[in-house]
Amino acid sequence: MDYLKIKKADSLHGEIKISGAKNASLPLIAMSILAKNRVSIKNLPHVVDINTLLKLLSNLGAKCSSTWTKNENITTIDTSCLSETKATYDIVRTMRASILVLGPILARFRHCEVSLPGGCAIGQRPVDLHLKALEQMGAVINIEAGYIHATAPNGLKGCNIIFDKITVTGTANIVMAAALADGVTTITNAAREPEVVQLCEILNASGVKIEGIATAVLTIHGTSGKLLNIDDFTIIPDRIEAGTYLCAAAITKSKLTLTDVNAKHLGAVLSKLEEMGNKFTITDNTITIHPAKSLKPAKITTQEYPAFPTDMQAQFLVLATQAKGTSIIEEKLFENRFMHVSELQRMGADVSLNGNVATINGKSKLSGTDVMATDLRASSALVLAGLVAEGITNVHRIYHLDRGYDSLEEKLQNVGAEIKRLKE
Numbered sequence: 084m085d086y087l088k089i090k091k092a093d094s095l096h097g098e099i100k101i102s103g104a105k106n107a108s109l110p111l112i113a114m115s116i117l118a119k120n121r122v123s124i125k126n127l128p129h130v131v132d133i134n135t136l137l138k139l140l141s142n143l144g145a146k147c148s149s150t151w152t153k154n155e156n157i158t159t160i161d162t163s164c165l166s167e168t169k170a171t172y173d174i175v176r177t178m179r180a181s182i183l184v185l186g187p188i189l190a191r192f193r194h195c196e197v198s199l200p201g202g203c204a205i206g207q208r209p210v211d212l213h214l215k216a217l218e219q220m221g222a223v224i225n226i227e228a229g230y231i232h233a234t235a236p237n238g239l240k241g242c243n244i245i246f247d248k249i250t251v252t253g254t255a256n257i258v259m260a261a262a263l264a265d266g267v268t269t270i271t272n273a274a275r276e277p278e279v280v281q282l283c284e285i286l287n288a289s290g291v292k293i294e295g296i297a298t299a300v301l302t303i304h305g306t307s308g309k310l311l312n313i314d315d316f317t318i319i320p321d322r323i324e325a326g327t328y329l330c331a332a333a334i335t336k337s338k339l340t341l342t343d344v345n346a347k348h349l350g351a352v353l354s355k356l357e358e359m360g361n362k363f364t365i366t367d368n369t370i371t372i373h374p375a376k377s378l379k380p381a382k383i384t385t386q387e388y389p390a391f392p393t394d395m396q397a398q399f400l401v402l403a404t405q406a407k408g409t410s411i412i413e414e415k416l417f418e419n420r421f422m423h424v425s426e427l428q429r430m431g432a433d434v435s436l437n438g439n440v441a442t443i444n445g446k447s448k449l450s451g452t453d454v455m456a457t458d459l460r461a462s463s464a465l466v467l468a469g470l471v472a473e474g475i476t477n478v479h480r481i482y483h484l485d486r487g488y489d490s491l492e493e494k495l496q497n498v499g500a501e502i503k504r505l506k507e
């Protein structure tokens with residue numbers, strides 16, 4: 084198993100190129116199931132979750148091929164030969180987002196089996212809202228032996244869906260199912276994350292009329308089973324990766340420039356970093372951070388986009404340990420997303436937890452030690468802690484990190500960090 088060895092960084096300098104967004108790529112790869120042509124995708128991030136979903140599609144019979152060069156990567160997916168409709172446990176258990184194939188397979192083949200993804204380190208994460216919406220569209224769903232068995236013998240029918248809660252992959256799944264359904268589907272309380280917006284825009288450009296894109300009410304005009312012609316497209320920049328490197332700059336008091344980034348997707352993150360005393364120079368595709376001399380504390384509540392993202396909570400919690408004063412972070416989306424706290428306490432952070440609220444008293448002197456990553460963003464938070472902790476920090480179980488960060492250690496090394504991947 085690999086681990087990361089990190090030495091306290093004096094200061095970082097230079098540029099970091101932001102990769103394509105994992106959370107945009109996953110639904111867009113699943114979307115290829117709706118295509119009649121070979122789909123060509125640029126800028127997929129080179130991360131394990133993408134390989135996992137491509138493997139899942141290959142197991143179903145799709146032909147996937149990727150070319151990765153230093154400056155460009157292109158993946159093509161041909162689902163014309165898809166023969167299987169079962170997403171098995173061995174793959175789904177490694178990545179919850181595999182549930183994203185349910186909507187498109189059911190819409191195209193009228194039956195589908197997907198292993199129930201189950202919970203994960205950050206919480207229970209049920210998929211009841213996905214299933215309820217598909218049932219409203221006419222699917223018959225049974226859960227047997229850990230699998231979702233879904234059939235729609237007469238095809239899916241457009242209807243009015245009101246999500247009880249905003250769900251990102253739930254919205255993506257139902258948008259894809261509705262794309263091939265008979266008639267019009269309206270989704271109320273839809274997710275508005277930029278990753279969902281990109282999915283809707285591409286479907287809209289491929290002959291599925293979608294109204295209300297980027298709003299909480301989406302109206303999708305289905306094609307009655309007609310497969311789509313999907314043009315080449317490029318994945319949007321990863322706003323969470325970008326936010327993580329902005330935290331790396333802020334915590335080490337370094338001026339860094341991010342390239343290939345979209346600041347418009349980072350509104351709440353930039354605004355909290357500004358409140359903490361950092362400043363920015365922004366262009367169409369770059370963000371330069373001018374770090375605070377002394378970080379101020381913050382009050383943060385995680386919520387659905389456009390509010391502050393839960394996927395940035397762990398990184399800001401580490402930043403808060405270096406602010407002068409008391410910060411409060413409330414986690415509203417996932418009941419168990421504070422697993423990094425106990426590891427940070429071992430490094431010397433003064434954090435107390437009360438239910439879903441963390442109180443962080445800064446500024447703490449952190450000391451490097453061996454720490455264990457428990458989920459994807461907890462992993463990058465521990466890397467950030469390692470950049471400011473005295474001595475050496477070894478972050479173990481980085482298979483979590485590899486799910487979603489493209490070349491993290493190489494990107495940090497390029498701006499002067501001393502970070503190495505080693506074998507246990």
Ligand SMILES: CC(=O)N[C@H]1[C@@H](OP(=O)(O)OP(=O)(O)OC[C@H]2O[C@@H](n3ccc(=O)[nH]c3=O)[C@H](O)[C@@H]2O)O[C@H](CO)[C@@H](O)[C@@H]1O
Pocket residue numbers: 106109180206207208209210211212213214248249250251252253387393394416417
């Ligand atoms: C691959 C991907 O894009 N992952 C993101 C997606 O996860 P994901 O799409 O799994 O998260 P959701 O938006 O669905 O979850 C939001 C909340 O709704 C609950 N819920 C969801 C579905 C459901 O059927 N029933 C239910 O109760 C969840 O437990 C959670 O409390 O959005 C999360 C919230 O921004 C992010 O942290 C993840 O990085």
Ligand SMILES: C=C(OP(=O)(O)O)C(=O)O
Pocket residue numbers: 106179180394459460487
């Ligand atoms: C929680 C995340 O991903 P997933 O939904 O794939 O677990 C994440 O990207 O932070």
